[in-house]
Each structure stands twice: as C-alpha cells, then as structure tokens.
Amino acid sequence: MRAITDDVDTDRGPPVAVPLQHVLLAVALLLVGQLLASATVTEPVGLSELALRHLFLAGFVGVTIMGAMTQFVPVWSGVSLYSRRLSVLQVWLVVAGLLGFVAAFLTVELAMLHVAGTLLVAGFWVFVYNVARTLARARPFDVTEIHFVIALGAFLVLTLLGYLLSLDYTMVLFGDLAITRVGVASAHATIAVFGAVLLTVVGALYQLAEMFTQADDDRVDRAIKRVELLAYPVGVGLLSVGRLLGETVLAQVGVVLVVGSLALVGVFLARKLLRAQTELSPVLLRYAVVAVALLGWAALTLPTWLADPTDRLTVLGSAASEPLLLLGVLGFVVFGTLYHIVPFLIWVRTYSDKIGYEPVPMVEEMYDPRLARADFVLLLAGTIGQVAVAAVDAPTIALQAATLLFGAGVAVLAVNLTLTVHRHSTHSLVSLLWPSLSLGSDADVAE
Template sequence: MSVVPGNVETDTQPPMSVPLRHFVVALGFLVAAVVASEFTGEPSEPLAHVHLLLAGWVCITIMGAMTQFVPVWSGTELHSRRLATAQLWLVTAGLAGFAGSLLTDRYDLLPYAGGFMLTGFWTFVYNVGRTLATARPLDVTERHFALALAYFLVLTVLGLSLAVGFTRPLFYDSPVARGDVVATHATLAVFGAVLTTVFGALYQLATMFTQTELHGIDSSLRTVEEVGYPVGVVALAVGRLFGNVSLARVGGVLVVGSVLCVAVILARKLTETSVEWTPMLSRYAVAAGAMAVWAILTLPAWVADPLARDATFGAPGARTLLLFGVVGFVVFGTLYHVVPFIVWVHRYSDRLGFEPVPMIDDLYDDRIAAADFVALVVGIGVLAAADLLEAADAQSVPRFGVDAAGAFVLVGSLAFATNLLLVLRRHGPQSLPAVLVGGRVGNGDAAGDDGGDAGDTLSSGGEP
C-alpha cells in the first residue's frame, strides 16, 4: 500500500465532501484554464486563463487541502464547516464571473466578481486562521500556512483594486502606477500565497511519503528558506510596488536562493527514499528539477532588472516553467495521493482487518496515471522550452510543435482529472453530485455535513 502517515489524527478531519468538493471544482477550473489557453487569444483572454489556472485550480486546491489537513496535522477541529462551504462557492462564483466578464468584454462587472472572490478568500483565511490559532506551537508547515494566509489577505485587496481600475481611474494621480500594482499582485499571489503553501506542504509530505527525515544540510537549508523566503517575497513585492530596484533585487536574490534550497531538500528526500515509486513522487521529482532550472535561469535576470515586466515570474519566458513545472507538478503529485487517501479513509479504513480492502494506490488507474504523466511532461516541457527560446530571441519552436504541445497538456489534464474523478465514482461513498452539494455519506458522516459548525463532533474515518 502507498505510504500512510501513522502520526496524524484523522478523528479531527472534516467530512469527506468538504475537501473533495474543493478538489472537484478545482479540476474543472484546470480544464477550463487549459482550454482557454488553447482556444483564446489577445488581449484580455490571457488574463482570464491565468486566473482560471491560479485562482481556480491552484488556489481552490489549496483551500481544500488546508481545510482538510490543518485539522489533521494540528490535531484540532475545523473552526466552521459552514464557512468551508461558503468560501468555495463565493470564490467559484466570483472567478466564473471574473473570467466571463473578461472573455465577453464586460469590464463593468469585474468589480462585482472581484468582490465575491475577495469575500470567499477572506472567509477561507478567517476559517483556517481560527483553526490554526488553536494549534500551539506551530511547526514549520503551520508557520508557512499562516504566512500564506496573510499573503491572501493583501493580494486580494490589490486584486479588487485592479478590477475596479478597469472602469474607473483608480490609479490616476496615485503614487503607484497600475502596472506596478499588477506586478505586486502577481508577486504576492505566486511567490507569496501559492509557493509559500507549496513549500510548507512539501516539508510535511516529502518526508512523510518518502519515509525520510530532514538531516545534515537539510536543516540548514530549511532555516535559510524559512527566514530568507518571506523576507525576500516582501522585499520583492514592495520594491516592485514603489519601483525600488535595489530593494526588489535583494528580495529577488533571497527568493531564488530559497527556491533552490527547497529544490535541494526535495531532491535529497527523493533520492533517499526506499519506498515504492508512486505517481506522487514521480511528479515531485519533476517539480524539484523545474525549481532548480527556474532558479538558475532567474538569478541573473532578477539581478539585472527585477522590475522588468517580462520578468515578473522569473527569467523572461520562465512563466510556464514556474506555474506548470513547479506549482503544477506539485499539485498533480499531491492530489494523486490526497484524493485516494481521503476516499480510502472514509470508505475502507473501518473494514481493515475484517475483510479484504484495496490499497490506496489501487483506487486510481495506473495506466491513466502513466499516460497523463508522459503527456504533461512532454507538453509542458515543449511549451516551457518554446517560451524560453522566444524570450531569448533564439530559433523558436515551430508553430505546429507548440500547438501539439498544447494538445498534449490538454489531453494530460483531462486524463488526470478523469482518473481522480473515477476514484470518487468507483470508491467514494457519495456520488459526484452529492460531493458537490452535500449529502449523506458513509462511515459516520452525518447527512447535510454543511450544517455542522465549530464544536460539532467531526466524523471519524479511523486511522489506517
């Protein structure tokens, strides 16, 4: 069976449908983002594509994962199930409206959609923040999550101001230009909220599922990252907001160095593991390599000009490498364990020892997992190379090659989503519609799990 943590408290987890509905909605946004990237063009649609990918797929996945694992890792109860449900639908409605307004040129609706997103993300921050507040002392993962919540608060305020700025001269005679606010918003979103969450989760997951521990140089690298990374993100964001090249340069160097530290730690854990190689670990290996390549390419670019518009996400042309190669493959790998694990705990853990039960890795289809891995590695690899070559004014990848790579990414994303949805359909105690709207589930979850609040008895799936 896939490696299962033995030191987490599954009695404190929320009902199964709470995190899973986040993951199902996020998968929908992933497919929508890839389709939008393939079939739409200039000028506003790329903005819709980026928000569908980051706010939709990545951030909603983060919301679901934190809602599930903060109570489990911290041994505390989720503050409110109602808020966990509200946060999802507020963000979903806001993001759908935001992307739809961009795609239909209804810019007057953007502030309203942005307001829904801000309310949803702030609800998430409040709910998880109140949950984290009951955990003391905070470990390295919890400290990263707390920082990520703070980034969410700031970046959503900037995002709403940008949405309002589409129709009103909000930045006219302002001490900061709209373009600087855009760069700051992107910095806090990607390097603040998203990568801080990713790094925090990897400290827990990379050691847990490789059955290794941090030792030797790992501890020193973690200390460098834990101090240098938040300082670097804030310095880079503030430097970009006020056009301070020196401050942004210092922040950029700290961010790059910290990313390289995490890449080395992750690579060391993967090489030290003696457990069977799983889809989770293979995707983490891609992410570790992408982190190292991104850091090596980005350092000279940010030392030269960290304020350059084409260097917002790192070296010019490195956006695909960062968003898909690093963030994307961490999310792909994590979901390949998290979704089957949650389903297994709720469906099969109470039967263990009484009757034959499947292993966690038996819940998904190995052939589909292998196929989506190959498709995504090839597709994203070609797209990342094409972006880097174009930015370097080198011989570019032929257009048919880029189109074929995009098709590979689309097929891989669809296969990935299908594989996880099949886990829910074949093994979940609820139907997919019931997961989305709430309903009766097995193994002790009460009907209408959205009605519970802080202080209610949470479901116990049993510890595997």
C-alpha cells in the same frame, strides 16, 4: 504540527465530501482553462491571457490549496476545524467570482470585474478566516504552520490589491498617486504566486516529502529549513514592495533571497527523493519533476530578474522559466499531491473501518496505474514543449502541439481521479459537487 505519518484523527477536519468537492471543482476549472488555452493559442479572445492565468492560479491551484488546507491543517495540527459550514461556502464564492472574472476578461467588460471580484475576495477571505481560527488553537507552531500563517496573510494582501485593480478600471484609483497600476499589478502577481501559493506549497512539502519518502530530516535538511524560513518571506516582501514602488535595488535584494530560497527548496526535495525508503510512486515521480523544475527556474530566472526586477513582462520569471514555474513546479506539485489526497480521503471514508473484516485495497491501488503513467508522460511532454517554445521563440504550431499535449494530460488525469471516486466512494459525483450545508453544529469545533 504533528507528523502526518503518525496516527491522526481525520474527524477533526470537515467531512471528506468537502475537500473532494474542492478537488473536483479545481480539476474542472483546469479543464476549462485548457480548453480555453487550446482555442485561443493562435487567436486571443479579449484578455484571454489574464483569464487563463486566473483560471490556473486562482482556480486550479487556489481551490486545491483551499480544500487541502481545510482538510489537513486540522489533522496535522491536532485541532478541530473552526467551521465546517464556512468550508462549504468558501469554494462556491470563489468559483462564482472566478467565472465572472473570466467572463469579464473574455468580453472586455472590465467594469464588471469588481462585481465578480467581490465574490472572489469574499470566498478567499472566508477561507483565510476559517483556517486562521483553526490554526490559532495550534501551539507551538512548527515550520509548516509558520509558512501557512504567512501565506494566509499573503492571501489577504493579494486579494485586496486585486480588488483595487478591478476598481481602477472604473474609478481610476492610481492616477494621482506615486504608485502606478503596473506596479500594483506586479506586486499583486508577486504576492499571489511567491507569497500565497508557494509559501503554502513549500510549507506542505516539508511534511509531504518526509511522509512519501520516509526519509528523516538530516542536518542539511534542517539547515535548509532554517535559512529558507528566514530568507524567503523577507525576500517576497522586499520583491513585492520594490515592484510596487519601482525601487530597483530593493527588488534586487528580494530577487536574491527569493531565488536562492526556492533553489534551496529544490535541493531539499531532491535530497529527500534520493534518500527515499519507499517505492517509486506517481507522487514521488511528480515531485521529482518539481525538484528539477525549481532548480531550472532559479537558474534561468536569476540573471533576468537581476538585470531588471521590475519589468512587468517578467514578473514570474524569464520567457522560458515562467512556464517551468507554473506548469513544472505548481502544476506537478498539485498533480502529485492529488494522487494521494483523492484516494486517501476515499479510503478513510470507505475502507478504514473494514480492516480485519474483509479485504480492502491499498491507497495506491485505487487509481488506474496505466492512466497515471499516461497523464505523466503527456503532462511532462506538454510542459517541456511549452518551455522549449518560449526559450527559442518557436512557431505557433509548436505551441499548439505543446498546449494540446498538456491538455490531453489534464484530461487523462481528470478521468483517472473521476473513476477513482466513482469506483470507491460512497458519495456520487453529484453529491460531492453539492455537499449538504448541514454538516453538524459548528459549536463543538468553535469552542
């Protein structure tokens, strides 16, 4: 994979309308999730907690990952995207299936889960197929591409387990088997968060941290990459299988490898930020939160997981560390990256061919810095508040306040990104949500 600070050919990816469509839909799903969270914080509706998890992980994080990988894997790897048409199809399958999932959870019409699940699984499998066929032409794989390949495998496994879970509501698949529904659900969540999502995030951070800090890898950085690449995927596999089978010792070995590896990634990111050769930006500021959150999550989670790694209530960490992982790590790594992806893609499409002919803005001048500062403060306050509430079992009103702060931050972020698109893009918001399926022939990219 080529360093993304080199000259790259963005034409290898899909038209910029496709990743921007993914981003807009992902942020819209996050807004829906925050509205639902605020409405159900005191009085849950149906299985609203599961609905919120899927909106955040499959919706906001998952759809963002789909758009980012579809755009940047071809660019980074120096190969053409396998199919532009599939990149348009995948997101609507996922969104339609996810909305059906959320409706089924809220109404407790669980027999409908596998119907919506069919669309959801189909969307993720189209994405996996498209990116896998693209990566198949990139040789040799570097550390980022290896992470992506393993993550694609994790997407397949997690969607298969999730679909089986949805069928179990009507067909009772696990009644006579040695594995239990709780074990399957725990393995599904483990592979989803620590496999598909975090493997993608870690692989991307190895490229993005160097790009945004302009700090080259030193001996310690290279050692961290080698150790993490060996230990983390094995750890996720052992932890997932241990939880699936209820094997405590196996899961505990996975715990040490997973927690230790993610702590090393936190150290890697922190060292990059401390050696940064660039000015502080919204991206770096949010990545700093990610580094601290990774280290904090590891410290809080290790004793809880070692004591009982198969507890279904602590699949993502302890009571305090779970929101630290979801909001502080996954949330802020996406928030930070969006402040580069959105203006960069628009800049390439709108201004790149005007350099030397007329004044053009820099990428970081395309969004409102005041709104960027405001959403950072609100999102950080909301995250810290939710971690604190979970740690000390605070009153419900405190959780309401923290949820509203985080939701307000999401709203400000959405406004800032929408204004960026409105002011600088040659596409309208409507055309971005419904990009044409006629994106040129796939024959020239599938040879």
